[in-house]
Amino acid sequence: MFRSLEYKVGLFILITSVLIVSAIGYVAYKKDVFSRVDTYTLASFSGEDLTEGMPVLLSGYKIGRVHALELGDDGRILIRIKILHRHAKWLRRDSVFIINKPLIGDPRIVLSTGKMSSPPLSTEAIKEVVVANDINTTIKKLEPVVERLNRITINIETLTANLVDPKGNVNQILRHTETLAERLARTDSLLDLALGNPDTVSAVQEALKNTEEITTEMTRILKTVDAMAVKSDEALYGKDGIFPSMRTLLVDLVGKLAKLDQFVIHVNNVGANVDASTKDLGVLRRDIDETISTINSLVKELDRKIPFRKEPRIKLP
Amino acid sequence: MKERHPENLGLVSTDIPLISNLNVWLNIALIRLYHLSESRLQAKRVVVGLLNRFQKREIAGLRIAALDHWERYLVKLLRAAMVQDALIVIDRPFRLVPDLPDAELIENSLTRIDDLYFSCRILDYSWNRDRYRIKDVSES
Amino acid sequence: MVTFIEGIGTRTLKLCRSAFETLFFTWQVILHLLDLKTYNKATQLVIITQLYFTAVQILPLFIYISALMGLFLMGIVLDSIKQMGMAGNLGNILMGFIFTEVCPFMTVLLLALRSGAALNTEVAVMKVSKELDALNVFRIDAFDYIVVPRILSGIISVVLLNGIFTLVLLASGALFSRMIFGLAFDAYIRILVVSADFSDLVILILKCATFGFFITLLPIRYGLTASNELSSIPIAVLTGMNNVFIAIVVIEVLSLILSSI
Numbered sequence: 188m189f190r191s192l193e194y195k196v197g198l199f200i201l202i203t204s205v206l207i208v209s210a211i212g213y214v215a216y217k218k219d220v221f222s223r224v225d226t227y228t229l230a231s232f233s234g235e236d237l238t239e240g241m242p243v244l245l246s247g248y249k250i251g252r253v254h255a256l257e258l259g260d261d262g263r264i265l266i267r268i269k270i271l272h273r274h275a276k277w278l279r280r281d282s283v284f285i286i287n288k289p290l291i292g293d294p295r296i297v298l299s300t301g302k303m304s305s306p307p308l309s310t311e312a313i314k315e316v317v318v319a320n321d322i323n324t325t326i327k328k329l330e331p332v333v334e335r336l337n338r339i340t341i342n343i344e345t346l347t348a349n350l351v352d353p354k355g356n357v358n359q360i361l362r363h364t365e366t367l368a369e370r371l372a373r374t375d376s377l378l379d380l381a382l383g384n385p386d387t388v389s390a391v392q393e394a395l396k397n398t399e400e401i402t403t404e405m406t407r408i409l410k411t412v413d414a415m416a417v418k419s420d421e422a423l424y425g426k427d428g429i430f431p432s433m434r435t436l437l438v439d440l441v442g443k444l445a446k447l448d449q450f451v452i453h454v455n456n457v458g459a460n461v462d463a464s465t466k467d468l469g470v471l472r473r474d475i476d477e478t479i480s481t482i483n484s485l486v487k488e489l490d491r492k493i494p495f496r497k498e499p500r501i502k503l504p
Numbered sequence: 505m506k507e508r509h510p511e512n513l514g515l516v517s518t519d520i521p522l523i524s525n526l527n528v529w530l531n532i533a534l535i536r537l538y539h540l541s542e543s544r545l546q547a548k549r550v551v552v553g554l555l556n557r558f559q560k561r562e563i564a565g566l567r568i569a570a571l572d573h574w575e576r577y578l579v580k581l582l583r584a585a586m587v588q589d590a591l592i593v594i595d596r597p598f599r600l601v602p603d604l605p606d607a608e609l610i611e612n613s614l615t616r617i618d619d620l621y622f623s624c625r626i627l628d629y630s631w632n633r634d635r636y637r638i639k640d641v642s643e644s
Numbered sequence: 645m646v647t648f649i650e651g652i653g654t655r656t657l658k659l660c661r662s663a664f665e666t667l668f669f670t671w672q673v674i675l676h677l678l679d680l681k682t683y684n685k686a687t688q689l690v691i692i693t694q695l696y697f698t699a700v701q702i703l704p705l706f707i708y709i710s711a712l713m714g715l716f717l718m719g720i721v722l723d724s725i726k727q728m729g730m731a732g733n734l735g736n737i738l739m740g741f742i743f744t745e746v747c748p749f750m751t752v753l754l755l756a757l758r759s760g761a762a763l764n765t766e767v768a769v770m771k772v773s774k775e776l777d778a779l780n781v782f783r784i785d786a787f788d789y790i791v792v793p794r795i796l797s798g799i800i801s802v803v804l805l806n807g808i809f810t811l812v813l814l815a816s817g818a819l820f821s822r823m824i825f826g827l828a829f830d831a832y833i834r835i836l837v838v839s840a841d842f843s844d845l846v847i848l849i850l851k852c853a854t855f856g857f858f859i860t861l862l863p864i865r866y867g868l869t870a871s872n873e874l875s876s877i878p879i880a881v882l883t884g885m886n887n888v889f890i891a892i893v894v895i896e897v898l899s900l901i902l903s904s905i
Contacts, residue, residue, distance in 0.1 A: 196695045199703065200804065207807035211845055217837045511783065520778045525766065530689075537686035538784050544685060587782065 223272040226254060227308060229284050229296070231316045234264035236294045237286070243268050245298045250274035253296065266316065268296065278308040284316045394447055401440060402481055408433065441483065448476070510591060514584025514621065516577070517595035522568045528579055529555070529564040535586040554582050557616045573601045574609070581613055585620035592624040598632060607636040666887075669865050673791055682788045690789060694797035698759045699805055706754065710809045713750060714816030717742070722820045731825060735839030738817055743810050744848050744903070749896060751806040752855040756888050759801070760863045763794055764884040767867025768877040776868075791864050798860030803852045844903065851899045858891040 215221060231237065234256055243251040251270035259265045270278060281301030288294045296316065308314070349355035522531045530537075532554070533547035542550075548564075555561045558578055563571060571579065577600045584592045594600075597610045604610070607626075614624055626636075676682050721742060725734055767790065770776055776786050814836075821827040827835075866884030870876040 192696050193692055195700050196692050199700045200695070200800070203804040203807055206811060207804070210807075210811070214837055214840050214845060215842055218840070218842050220842050513781065515781050519774065520781050521773055521775055523775050523778065524769070524773065534686055534784065535782050537689065538684055538782075538789065541684040541686075544689060547685075583782070 219271055224251070224269040225272055225275050225310055227268050227270060227278065227310055228313045229266040229268060229316045230259065230263045230313050231266060231286065231318070232263055233318070234258075236288055237264065237266060238294075241293070241295060243270065243284075243296045243298060245274065245277055245300065250277065250298065265313070266296075276307070279303065279305040280308055280312070281305045282308060282314070284314055286316050286318045288319070398440075398444065405433075405437070512587050512589050512591050512622065514587040514590035514592040515595065516580045516584050516592065516597075516600065518599050519595070520580070522576065522579055522583070524568055526568075527564070528566050528568070528571070528575075531568065531579055532582045532586060535583065539588070551582070554585075554617065554620075558613070573603065577601045578613065582617065585617050587621075590621040590623075592621045594624070594626045596628050597626060598628065598635070605635075611636075666862070666865055670861060672787060673795060673861060676785075676787045676792045677796065682792050684788070686784070687788055687793050690793035691797050694794050695800060697762075698755065698797055699801035702754075702758060702805075703808075706805060707808065707812065709754065710750075710812035711816070714813040717746065718813060718816040718820045722817070722824045726824050734821070734825070734827075735835035739836055739839040739841075739844070742813060742817070744844055745896075745900070747810045747813060748802075748806050748848065748852050748855060749892075751809045751852070752802055752859055752892055755798070755802055755805065755856075756859045756885075756892060759798070760859045760888050761881065761885055763798075763860055764863030764867045764881045765877065767864050768870035768880040771868055771870045771880075772872060772874055772877060774872070791861075794864060795857060795860045799853045799856035802856030802859070803849060806848075806852045847899070847903055851895070854895055854899075855892065858895065859888050862887045862891055 237253065237256055239253055239256060241253040242249045243253070251268050251274065253266055254269040255267040257265040257267065277298065277300045279301040282305075283299040283301070285297045285299060286294060287297045297319075350358070352358065523534065526534065529548055529551040532551045533542075533544075536542045536547045536550065537544065552561050552564050555564055555578075560575065560578060563575055563579075568576065568579070577597070580600070581592070581594070584590055592614075594610070597607060598604060601609070610626070628636075721737070722734075725731060725737060730737070770790070776790070779786050779789060818829050818832050821832045822829070863881075863884040866880050866887060868880075869883070870880040
């Protein structure tokens with residue numbers, strides 16, 4: 188029984204121990220625990236941020252670590268670093284050791300290999316380390332940026348204050364802009380902008396000018412007609428008389444102007460997105476409406492003054 | 505936990521039980537294994553030889569619970585005899601082996617291992633004097 | 645009110661006395677563990693027997709439970725890692741959490757439940773049946789014969805079984821890494837090796853040894869508190885097992901603090 192028991196226990200211990208030791212040994216081997224290491228000494232005026240176990244990197248690859256920190260006779264900090272023997276070839280007499288303190292992460296010693304033709308670094312030599320403080324460098328780089336940001340902030344504050352102040356420059360500019368916009372609304376140039384076709388604009392302008400001329404002409408004719416009315420009823424009120432012809436002419440004109448009105452409405456729609464242009468077109472529309480209204484009232488006045496009779500009036504003796 | 509006893513005391517008593525998680529031969533050999541650091545095989549050989557003196561070698565591998573009163577007495581006696589130059593003290597043998605008519609078997613068992621102990625004392629009540637058939641009984 | 649205050653005082657004193665006795669007992673055990681004279685043939689035999697009962701006999705069940713746990717645990721953990729987009733931290737999570745925290749904890753829990761309770765009862769029964777007195781009569785030191793071999797086998801068992809548990813979980817991890825991340829075995833091992841720290845492995849072994857020490861020491865210590873009455877056995881076992889679980893939690897917390905320093 189005991190032979191069997193001892194055999195089982197022995198087998199268990201043997202197999203398990205071999206497995207565990209192999210696993211640990213493998214990790215130790217991969218972690219270079221058994222590798223030969225060389226000890227070098229570096230010196231620094233400050234031991235700040237230096238810790239035992241700190242990595243020594245070459246091109247971002249760990250080749251060793253800080254083994255011990257000591258205070259030297261001259262008051263400097265002596266940093267004993269252990270470098271794997273197979274990486275010792277990268278340490279040359281002109282190599283530079285930089286203590287790098289990154290903004291995020293732990294500090295590390297970075298090796299900058301010198302010329303490979305340079306003699307190998309002796310383990311007895313004491314190399315001075317260079318401190319490259321990422322935080323300070325970053326702060327230095329950031330200083331002018333921060334200063335500019337400060338100025339921008341002050342400017343923004345001034346602008347905001349100006350915006351709030353009703354008598355401020357910005358509000359004044361806005362008022363001026365409003366005035367200017369009103370003025371612009373009255374100019375033809377915006378009509379150009381709204382229509383896009385200079386020919387159409389000239390046509391509209393031409394039509395308006397003609398209407399104006401017609402109105403003037405009509406006024407003049409009415410005056411003449413008034414003078415002539417007394418002279419001959421027949422000549423005026425006859426079928427081919429002057430007044431029926433004039434009425435036909437005026438009705439035609441009203442029709443044309445109505446068409447022009449529609450055209451303006453269309454143009455108005457086209458320019459609906461442009462407020463200032465809409466204002467211009469509105470003005471134009473009003474001009475046309477006024478003209479039509481004037482002509483209509485003229486026709487009415489004609490009708491009132493010279494009634495058109497279908498049956499010739501028979502004058503009794 | 506500790507109580508001082510004479511170094512060579514080999515007590516056989518109902519108050520000093522056998523170790524329940526050990527089998528017969530280990531109960532007997534324990535003292536040799538512990539004090540003499542004797543090898544297990546050697547100790548077993550000795551124990552089996554001793555059991556054979558009582559024609560009981562078959563009980564060597566048994567657990568204590570499997571033994572009768574007489575076998576338990578024998579195991580306790582042999583365990584006591586394992587002490588170097590043992591002073592064997594048998595405490596009330598008829599409590600250990602209640603169905604014995606007299607002490608003949610007790611005496612016989614002591615005779616068979618007389619080479620193993622220096623001295624032997626049997627402690628019992630005076631009313632059991634006749635069961636021993638011996639003349640030099642001291643009373644206290 | 646006075647009775648209440650007295651009650652607090654009595655409990656505190658009892659607790660302090662118990663803690664002191666446990667510390668003293670621990671100190672004595674350490675002394676005996678370090679004493680070469682302890683390791684005679686009888687003690688060696690007990691060590692082997694205890695190793696058999698604590699580690700070898702439980703092995704098939706232990707491997708089965710480890711495999712089952714490994715499948716569930718690694719499946720869930722690796723799936724969670726993928727869902728949380730933490731695949732880059734796979735090695736650190738496995739090494740820093742699963743293998744250094746979960747494995748020892750599960751191992752010690754299984755052993756405490758099985759062997760801790762058994763030891764506690766065994767010693768309590770030996771005390772009640774005066775077997776310890778029998779050892780004393782024959783000048784067999786109970787520390788050497790009962791306590792030290794059991795504690796030593798407890799230490800060895802926890803360390804070795806934790807190794808087995810870890811290996812089974814490693815295998816499960818390899819399986820699930822391939823299934824979930826499509827990770828080849830060598831890449832999986834490389835990730836683990838990169839994340840592993842040699843000092844962490846040493847701490848892990850020390851932690852397992854400490855676990856093994858206390859999950860056997862406390863049941864024995866409280867088993868010895870049993871009186872001559874049979875009814876004292878369950879009380880001794882109850883107290884012992886309570887203290888074992890408290891000790892497991894305390895050691896786990898201490899190891900976490902230690903590894904975070």
